[in-house]
Amino acid sequence: MKEREVGTTNPVLRLLIIGAIAAFVMLRLVNSPIGQWVVIVLTVGAAACAAGIYILRYEPELAKQWYKVTPGRIAFNFICALTGEQTPGGVAEAAAMNKGDHAVPTDESNRSTYSVLTTKIDFEMAAGKLRNEVIGHDRVIDEIMSDLRRAVMVRVKRPDSGGAVLGMYLLAGQPGIGKQLLAVAIGRHLYPEGGVLFLDGREYMDAASGTADLFGHGSTSGRLITAVRQEPLHTIILENADSAHQEVLTGLQYILQCGEYVDPASSVLISFEHCLVFFLSRKIGRVLGPIVDDFSAEDDWQTRASKLIIDNTGIPESVAECVHLTLPMSPLTLEERAFVVGRLMQQECQKYRVQLDWIDPEILAEEVELITDERGFDGVHARIKSRLREDLQRAVEISMPRLSIRKRPLRARRD
Incomplete structure (x- = not known):
């Protein structure tokens, strides 16, 4: 007490x-x-x-x-x-209880966690859904969900074992590969009614302004403090983590280790013990290149990865040691890319309440060819929206419930 x-x-x-x-x-x-x-x-x-x-x-x-x-x-x-x-807190638990979710903890021993995932079966089912939502990163999903399951189980059985944040993971890989998508999806499965806070390390390259914006200064609360004060069940995502100033990252270190922070504006102690934290980085993906083929969640590989990160980025050693798992995300195969493009086209059609029946293989091949290892899926959503706009507008005009996407023949050039 x-x-x-x-x-x-x-x-x-x-x-x-x-x-x-x-x-x-x-x-x-x-x-x-x-x-x-x-x-x-x-x-x-x-x-x-x-x-x-x-x-x-x-x-x-x-x-x-x-x-x-x-x-x-x-x-x-x-x-x-x-x-x-x-x-x-407890918004997620309350919402799940109102929906009759059997997985929500109701007994005294389970009050230390507000995840709707509390049993091994819950986590296995969530991992299966995540593998279907985020294509091509099955191993990364399995490792994170296994680590989270152990963390939740410890808190269920030892309610006083809190202190640090619930989970802290570093996702490394090329842009557009699905790092942010995966972080958000995991947070949504763990806390369906929780909050998600997006931060970009490039906005925190200055120590003074970055620290004030995140943690607050004087009579003003910072973005991070305000978000977690209002909703303790939060997924915090720091994109380009290696770009943030070392003093900003050091400020985060205390939260990662102790799971709490005193709001300078109100002197209220804010708890972060239910938060999930994700560091995302494209640079670290390149740094881990020499050892990525040997990736393992075991301590030996994680120690080697941590040393490479400390030696080749601006992330302080004390912060790197707070990371529960460093997880490199590899580029998708051609088949996986084609599957993702098809799903994105299907989702675009669903926005217009149109069912996508068939896609011309040539169209699919063209889109897959435009996905590079350097840029990943950056720009794919915009291209698909532009490519399908005319067909979807026509389908809506004539009330056509189903649609096949075919390659249009080249129009004859007028002299």
Whole structure:
């Protein structure tokens, strides 16, 4: 249990003092019955807020239980917005419980995790779905889901074993290969109602401005602190992680190791223990080139990868040591690329409520040929949208529910 705070910085005392002063003033100035009722309502409201803050700070498990029901969630959200306290979390659990999800923990021992994945079967089923959603990276998916399953199981059986973030993974590979897609998909499977925060290391190349933007300064909370204060179940994705300034990464190190951070604007301790963190990097994909063929989740390979990263990038050793797994993502085979292009075309058709029946192999081959190892799938979505626009517009105009994409013959040139 956290040590109780004393002094006027404690929001409980602040609210009680303000309520008492307001009650005294209004009782002195207002003599009508209506005024007295106003005083009573304000005093009760201040006392209720103070009690809510006390529960948030010193009885977090009780707060999490109350947060699962709508009245409690409304009350705690109001108190947290008013005082800057972190919400109790458990939104994903509450949503899953309302849907009757059997995988949600309900007993006392499972309160330390809010993942809707709690058993080995849950994680295996989620991994199967992920392999179908993110093509060509089955091994990376299996390694991450296995590591997450172990982390969740430890917290279920040892509720006091928290401290660090739930998972911290470094995905390395060429642009457009699916790093961000995979990170988001894993977060959505673990926390269906949780938040996702996208950050770009290239925006944090300056130490002072980067630290202030992420963590806050003076009376202002940073982007990272604000996001996790409002929704503790968060997937945090840092693109181009190796581009961020070392001081910014060092600031993240404390969160990765300890799972908490004090908001400088409110002096409230923000918990990150339920967060998933992904570092994404194209440069590190090249750095790992000499050992990528021997990739393994075992300690020996991970140690070699960490040394290469420390020696060849700006990521400090202390931050590299916080990474649970470094995972190189290899380019897709031609067959996998063709499958992904076909799926993207199908998804584009679904936006118009049109079923895609067939794609001309020549069209598929042209698109696959444009996918390079250097750029990956960058630009593919835009090309597909442009290529299908005319056919889809025609299908909508004539109410055609199904569509076949055929290669158009070259138009005769007019002299």
